[in-house]
Amino acid sequence: MTDLPDLDAAGLPEELSALDQILHRGEANPRTRSGIMTLELLDTTPDWGLFRDRFEHASRKVLRLRQKVVSPTLPTVAPRWVVDPDFNLDYHVRRLRVPEPGTLRQVLDLAEVAAQSPLDISRPLWTATLVEGLADGRAALMVHLSHAVTDGVGGVEMFANLYDLEREPPPQEVPPLPIPQDLSPNDLMRQGINRLPSTVLGRVRGVLAGAAHVVGEVVRDPVSRMGDVVEYAMSGARVVGPVAEPSPVLRRRSLSSRSESIDIEFGDIHRAAKAAGGSINDAYLAGLCGALRLYHHAKGVPIDALPMAVPVNLRSDADPAGGNRFAGVNLAAPIGLTDPQVRIKNIRSQMTTKREERAIDMVGAIAPVLGLLPDSVLESMAGSIVNSDVQASNVPVYAGDTFIAGAKILRQYGLGPLPGVAMMVVLISRSGYCTITTRYDRAAITEPDLWARCLLKGFDEVLALGGDGRAVPASFPHSAISSSPASPNGSTSQ
Numbered sequence: 001m002t003d004l005p006d007l008d009a010a011g012l013p014e015e016l017s018a019l020d021q022i023l024h025r026g027e028a029n030p031r032t033r034s035g036i037m038t039l040e041l042l043d044t045t046p047d048w049g050l051f052r053d054r055f056e057h058a059s060r061k062v063l064r065l066r067q068k069v070v071s072p073t074l075p076t077v078a079p080r081w082v083v084d085p086d087f088n089l090d091y092h093v094r095r096l097r098v099p100e101p102g103t104l105r106q107v108l109d110l111a112e113v114a115a116q117s118p119l120d121i122s123r124p125l126w127t128a129t130l131v132e133g134l135a136d137g138r139a140a141l142m143v144h145l146s147h148a149v150t151d152g153v154g155g156v157e158m159f160a161n162l163y164d165l166e167r168e169p170p171p172q173e174v175p176p177l178p179i180p181q182d183l184s185p186n187d188l189m190r191q192g193i194n195r196l197p198s199t200v201l202g203r204v205r206g207v208l209a210g211a212a213h214v215v216g217e218v219v220r221d222p223v224s225r226m227g228d229v230v231e232y233a234m235s236g237a238r239v240v241g242p243v244a245e246p247s248p249v250l251r252r253r254s255l256s257s258r259s260e261s262i263d264i265e266f267g268d269i270h271r272a273a274k275a276a277g278g279s280i281n282d283a284y285l286a287g288l289c290g291a292l293r294l295y296h297h298a299k300g301v302p303i304d305a306l307p308m309a310v311p312v313n314l315r316s317d318a319d320p321a322g323g324n325r326f327a328g329v330n331l332a333a334p335i336g337l338t339d340p341q342v343r344i345k346n347i348r349s350q351m352t353t354k355r356e357e358r359a360i361d362m363v364g365a366i367a368p369v370l371g372l373l374p375d376s377v378l379e380s381m382a383g384s385i386v387n388s389d390v391q392a393s394n395v396p397v398y399a400g401d402t403f404i405a406g407a408k409i410l411r412q413y414g415l416g417p418l419p420g421v422a423m424m425v426v427l428i429s430r431s432g433y434c435t436i437t438t439r440y441d442r443a444a445i446t447e448p449d450l451w452a453r454c455l456l457k458g459f460d461e462v463l464a465l466g467g468d469g470r471a472v473p474a475s476f477p478h479s480a481i482s483s484s485p486a487s488p489n490g491s492t493s494q
Contacts, residue, residue, distance in 0.1 A: 012063060015078040016148065024069055024079065024148035026419075027118055027125070030255050034147035036155060037115045037415035038428075039107060045132050045139040046405035048095060054405050055093045055128055058161040060175035064149055065092075065158075068124050073185045076192025084124055085180035092126060097133040105475050107131050107140045108259050108413075114144050115415050115439075116257065125149050139407065147417060156397050163402040163409070242387045244305040244332040249296055250389045250422035254443035260452050261413050261437040261474040262459060268469025269434055275465045276344040281394050282351065283462050284427045284436070285310065285333070286343040288392055291438075291451075291458025293335040298450055304336035309388035309421075312355060329354040330388060340462045389444075390423045391416065397430040411474070413437045435474065452476045 026032030059065040066087050071079040098106045119125045125146035132139050273283035310329045334346045402409050413435045414426030422444035428435050445451050463469040
């Protein structure tokens with residue numbers, strides 16, 4: 001029987017937060033769509049009946065998998081999560097087969113189409129597709145989830161009920177069916193209207209009480225209070241302000257994307273990070289900066305830095321799995337530094353400073369205001385609130401072996417959204433391996449084979465700090481790396 005934590009819907013909020021509402025609205029527009037896609041490589045093809053049952057049981061335990069968003073006809077109250085009375089598991093859990101030779105490249109290409117496609121906002125916001133026909137009898141699980149449901153770390157908690165810690169666990173009791181809620185947009189609007197007087201009165205009282213408290217604090221210590229306001233404003237400017245000039249190589253945007261992935265043994269990147277006096281996250285970002293440096297040099301446009309956003313998890317143990325609890329740290333990614341150890345130290349210094357900013361959650365703080373803006377304005381702002389060319393996320397999953405319907409999960413790859421940025425990179429650590437997947441705009445990265453070689457070489461530079469560890473291509477064949485990217489002096493690196 002699984003020892004992974006149970007998730008109880010009692011702790012999930014009914015109303016969408018301001019940030020979740022923005023992410024939900026963005027689902028309709030390809031330029032603001034923020035879906036999360038993960039691919040799990042399985043060592044064998046699971047039995048379809050058992051596979052489907054796992055999702056049936058999980059959807060009964062984790063209500064977000066059976067809940068849809070109902071928005072009021074008029075904005076009298078926040079949109080709400082309700083158990084869909086028309087929930088149909090067969091819409092959400094699907095299966096398909098890839099033709100020979102059954103490579104991860106083929107699965108990634110399928111995932112790109114799914115990630116670029118909108119989720120049906122009239123239903124629960126997820127799909128799970130079993131991909132059969134992979135080489136050596138393997139299969140893949142492709143999960144597409146709206147960012148409005150949760151963030152990467154929350155998703156790990158939310159989907160824990162799918163997995164077992166052994167290949168053939170003993171039978172489990174079937175969880176009870178959730179009670180459906182037949183709530184229409186007009187019903188929700190009327191509820192908001194009926195609650196409006198008490199809501200307004202409560203908010204007025206809160207504002208007056210808060211104002212009285214602030215006035216009292218200012219009267220008692222005016223210098224300190226004004227200093228706090230100024231300090232927070234300056235911190236906010238540092239959090240959302242530009243830190244480096246955008247890359248001229250990565251400036252174009254389109255509606256077409258592609259992903260490349262590599263595998264690294266967890267111990268190899270851990271030893272490299274330790275050797276340089278940094279964390280695994282520092283080594284990960286340094287490897288990515290190395291890849292970007294090589295790509296820019298090969299394109300004949302070397303630069304010193306570019307803006308990179310790094311999500312920082314704000315979720316505590318007391319927070320529910322649903323919803324989004326993260327902030328964006330904006331780095332001047334040091335892609336001009338050739339020494340990987342120096343890059344790691346530079347990144348560590350920047351991350352330490354940025355994490356201590358008082359206004360680190362500035363975007364969450366202004367989300368209620370942003371939510372009042374029309375969709376056209378939100379689209380124009382996509383990717384500009386935290387100005388960046390690249391976003392890089394790090395999601396730890398499960399340390400030990402996990403199974404689903406009798407199949408062992410060998411690797412997990414993450415395809416993040418592209419909200420106006422040139423590239424989203426996701427590191428997932430699971431079962432002794434790290435996978436690094438770069439999803440990029442094809443208008444920004446115009447030479448896929450070159451980028452794949454740069455990606456591999458950039459991380460090999462970092463791994464060499466810890467010994468003989470090397471990154472392994474996952475989405476492209478070894479033959480694709482036979483010609484190395486150009487070195488800074490224009491010759492070919494050996």
